[in-house]
Amino acid sequence: MKAMENKEWYIKMIAWRDIHIKQRHFILILSFVVGVFASIAAFLLKSTIHFIQQLLTENFSRENINYWYLVFPVIGIILASLFVRYIVKDDISHGVTRILYAISQRKSILKLHNVWTSLVGSSITIGFGGSVGAEAPIVLTGSAIGSNLGNFFKLDQKTLLLLVGCGAAGAIGGIFKAPIAGLVFTLEVLMLDMTLTSIVPLLISSVTATTMAYIFSGSSFMFQFTMLEKFSVDRIPYLILLGIVCGLVSLYFIRGINKIERIFRRYKNPYTKLAIGGFTLSLLIFIFPPLYGEGYEIIGALLNGNSASVLDRSLFLNLGDSPWILVIYLTLIIGFKIFATAATNGAGGVGGIFAPSLFVGCLTGFVLARILGMIGIPVPEENFALAGMSGLMSGVMHAPLTGIFLIAELTGGYHLFMTLIIVSTVSYITIKLFEPHSLYAMRLAQKGELITHHKDKAVLTLMKMENVIETDLSILTPDMTLGELVKIISHSKRNLFPVVHSETGVFMGVLLLDEVRNIMFRPELYNRFTVRKLMISPPAVISQDLSMEKVMEIFEDTGAWNLPVVDNQKRYVGFVSKSKIFSSYRHVLVHFSDE
Numbered sequence: 001m002k003a004m005e006n007k008e009w010y011i012k013m014i015a016w017r018d019i020h021i022k023q024r025h026f027i028l029i030l031s032f033v034v035g036v037f038a039s040i041a042a043f044l045l046k047s048t049i050h051f052i053q054q055l056l057t058e059n060f061s062r063e064n065i066n067y068w069y070l071v072f073p074v075i076g077i078i079l080a081s082l083f084v085r086y087i088v089k090d091d092i093s094h095g096v097t098r099i100l101y102a103i104s105q106r107k108s109i110l111k112l113h114n115v116w117t118s119l120v121g122s123s124i125t126i127g128f129g130g131s132v133g134a135e136a137p138i139v140l141t142g143s144a145i146g147s148n149l150g151n152f153f154k155l156d157q158k159t160l161l162l163l164v165g166c167g168a169a170g171a172i173g174g175i176f177k178a179p180i181a182g183l184v185f186t187l188e189v190l191m192l193d194m195t196l197t198s199i200v201p202l203l204i205s206s207v208t209a210t211t212m213a214y215i216f217s218g219s220s221f222m223f224q225f226t227m228l229e230k231f232s233v234d235r236i237p238y239l240i241l242l243g244i245v246c247g248l249v250s251l252y253f254i255r256g257i258n259k260i261e262r263i264f265r266r267y268k269n270p271y272t273k274l275a276i277g278g279f280t281l282s283l284l285i286f287i288f289p290p291l292y293g294e295g296y297e298i299i300g301a302l303l304n305g306n307s308a309s310v311l312d313r314s315l316f317l318n319l320g321d322s323p324w325i326l327v328i329y330l331t332l333i334i335g336f337k338i339f340a341t342a343a344t345n346g347a348g349g350v351g352g353i354f355a356p357s358l359f360v361g362c363l364t365g366f367v368l369a370r371i372l373g374m375i376g377i378p379v380p381e382e383n384f385a386l387a388g389m390s391g392l393m394s395g396v397m398h399a400p401l402t403g404i405f406l407i408a409e410l411t412g413g414y415h416l417f418m419t420l421i422i423v424s425t426v427s428y429i430t431i432k433l434f435e436p437h438s439l440y441a442m443r444l445a446q447k448g449e450l451i452t453h454h455k456d457k458a459v460l461t462l463m464k465m466e467n468v469i470e471t472d473l474s475i476l477t478p479d480m481t482l483g484e485l486v487k488i489i490s491h492s493k494r495n496l497f498p499v500v501h502s503e504t505g506v507f508m509g510v511l512l513l514d515e516v517r518n519i520m521f522r523p524e525l526y527n528r529f530t531v532r533k534l535m536i537s538p539p540a541v542i543s544q545d546l547s548m549e550k551v552m553e554i555f556e557d558t559g560a561w562n563l564p565v566v567d568n569q570k571r572y573v574g575f576v577s578k579s580k581i582f583s584s585y586r587h588v589l590v591h592f593s594d595e
Contacts, residue, residue: 014154024197027159030149031166031201035208038142038170042209043216045119045138046175052127053293066313069129069286073344074278076128080121081274081348088117093345095140095352096440099164099190102147108160109151114144121350129285129292131340135175136352142171143190146205162198165190166205174209176222178409181402182206188399189440221412223300229380231418238379242368243391243423247430249334249364250395253357254431254439256338264346277347284340288333289313291340295359302366302385303411327370330363353396353439361392365423386413390420391427398431398438400424465544465551468581469565469574476511476531477502482519483526485534489513496562499535500572507564507572509535538564544573551576 017026060066084092090111092098095118102110118137126134146167150160165186173182183199183206267273285291290298290310301309307326311317316329341356365388369381386407394403403424408414435442474492476485476499488497495513500506511534519525539558542551542565554563555578565573 017153023159026153027162027201028204030146030153030163031204032208034142034146034149034163034166035170035173035205036212037145038138038167038205039174039209039212039216041115041119041141041145042138042171042174043213045123045134045141046217048119048123049127049134049293052123053129056128057292060313065286065315066289067286069289069292070282073129073131073281073285073292076125076130077274077278077281077344077347077349079128080125080130080350081270083121083124084117084348084350085270088113088121090117092118092121092137092140092350094440095136095138096189098140099143099168100441102143103161103164103190108147108157108164110140110144110147110164112144112148114140115148116141118144118350122352125344125349125351126293129281130344130349130351131281131285131291131293131295131337131356132344132349132351133294133353133355133358134351135172135354137350138171138175139168139352142167142169142174142209146170162201165198166201169202170205170209172406173206174213176406176410177210177213178406179203179206179210181406181409182209184405185399185402188402189397189438221410223296223303223411229383230415235379235419236422238372238377239387239419239422240426242365242384242387243426244430245368246361246364246388246391246423246427247395247433249360250357250392250427250431251434253338253353253360253392253396254435254442257342257353257439258442260339260342261346264342270348274347277343277349280343281340281347284336284343287315288329288336290333291337294355296355299359299362299385299389302362303382305382307366307381323370323374327367327374330367334360334363334367354393357392357396358389361389362386364388364392383416383419386411386416387419387423391423394424395427395431396439398428398435398441400428403427465546465548465565465576468548468576469544470577470580471574473498473575475500475572476535478508478530478532478535480531481527482516482529482534483523485511485516485531486520486526489516489520496575498564498572498575499531505571507541507566507570510538510564511535541566542576543568548581552581555581 021029056068056072057066060068084090090113092114098114099110102108118140122132122134122137126132143164144167146163146165147160150163155163168190169182169186171182172185173179176182183202186202186206264273264277267276289312298310301307311326311329314329316325337356337360341351341353344351362385365384365386366381368388369379369384372379373381390403390407392403393406394400397403401424404417404420407420408417413420473494474488474497476488476497478499479502480488485497497511497513498507499509499511501508511531515536516534519529539560540554540563542554542563544565544567546554555561561579562575562577565576567573
């Protein structure tokens with residue numbers, strides 16, 4: 001990019017665009033382009049995963065145990081980790097978390113390699129059986145496409161942020177054929193407090209990507225679902241129960257994966273991680289074959305009343321005909337799914353928790369429905385499996401609207417909106433009692449690096465420290481006499497003076513006019529006092545690389561109105577004041593909310 005900036009054709013192109021195409025119209029054009037490329041990326045990812053899976057498993061017997069389950073996942077993780085370590089040479093795991101970090105800390109700039117590296121890494125990981133999802137990698141890919149297109153055309157940070165969201169919306173729309181879910185996911189999980197103007201580009205990207213997906217793979221829904229029983233008011237208590245269960249399972253999911261990932265982070269040697277993660281994943285898949293890959297085949301079986309096929313290729317197949325066998329089997333899978341997912345990523349694989357949350361939700365809803373039926377409370381198992389997917393997604397991602405619309409669009413189950421709304425809402429309320437952040441945001445929130453839907457935090461993140469630093473203060477050195485100080489005061493318009501080491505420029509303290517007002521008109525003291533004796537320490541010193549949110553926290557904690565700013569070597573840079581920050585805040589807020 002830097003090399004291109006000096007090329008004459010590039011400079012002329014940028015200038016021509018600035019003159020002939022209005023910014024608002026150009027954003028709409030780019031949102032369409034982002035949607036097209038995001039959909040192509042989603043199609044390539046899905047096709048590659050399915051090709052690898054079919055190549056490896058098409059000859060597997062449904063009746064017999066397959067020992068290849070002990071081998072394929074390890075091979076996939078080895079290949080993916082080698083790809084990341086020696087070709088990418090960067091962390092591409094936790095795609096949505098990386099987008100949140102880019103929005104919070106990197107001015108919505110995603111590296112160019114993110115356009116393709118997540119596709120390759122997740123295709124290998126999932127194709128060989130890694131128990132993760134492809135959605136987070138494709139969302140990272142789509143967002144990277146938007147970010148790099150905006151960066152190529154030298155667009156401002158606000159527009160870059162919008163294009164990152166367009167990429168995410170297009171990715172979800174393209175991989176799920178779910179345009180509304182793409183829009184809602186972007187607003188709920190990724191974005192700031194967006195205005196109505198921002199909705200149009202997001203819709204264009206999402207709808208464009210969905211249309212392309214229809215062209216690539218036809219108009220069928222991702223999961224074929226036939227609604228046998230419509231929503232009934234009599235079932236509301238059981239739907240509330242399902243929502244509570246989904247919220248509690250979400251809590252287990254979030255805390256379990258977070259804890260297991262922390263265990264993997266303790267091991268610095270990548271080969272140790274590979275050995276532990278690979279062994280754990282292969283053993284779990286061998287015992288529970290539904291843990292292989294994304295698990296969408298199992299979801300399809302449960303939604304279509306073919307639950308008996310879930311036991312195929314497993315050690316549980318010949319344990320008898322008791323209805324409790326399937327319940328126990330699926331409950332164990334729910335419990336061990338987080339271990340399989342965390343082991344995949346911890347060992348070096350590339351994937352997300354989108355598909356695992358859908359998988360666990362489907363099993364949770366089905367198991368609860370089956371148990372209720374066994375104790376004499378018949379409920380439609382397929383409807384509960386569908387609602388469980390919505391409930392788990394709402395709980396794990398803290399995104400109830402995404403859960404509602406995505407499941408409706410995935411299956412065509414629009415007539416079950418009331419069911420989905422009740423379960424998603426209750427699940428979300430339940431998880432919020434225990435966890436304030438989603439699994440995606442938790443890692444950044446723990447570091448204080450998360451930007452949320454809080455508009456104050458959003459605007460503070462968009463503000464730049466260099467724009468609020470004041471450098472017009474008269475600088476003093478510690479050896480100056482009171483007489484020299486009086487001369488400087490007579491020409492200064494400020495009542496605050498930084499004291500800096502005369503040779504190194506290191507900040508040493510401040511001198512307040514109020515501290516010398518009672519002696520500054522006594523000439524007999526001019527040679528008796530020096531600045532070193534009169535200066536004081538400020539309530540706090542701010543590093544110039546701190547975020548504006550941290551700066552405001554320091555102001556609130558200290559009660560100060562002006563604070564000095566230093567660089568990494570403690571050298572004086574300038575002062576920052578509350579009044580300057582508030583003035584800049586108002587300016588950015590107006591620009592940020594501009595219709």
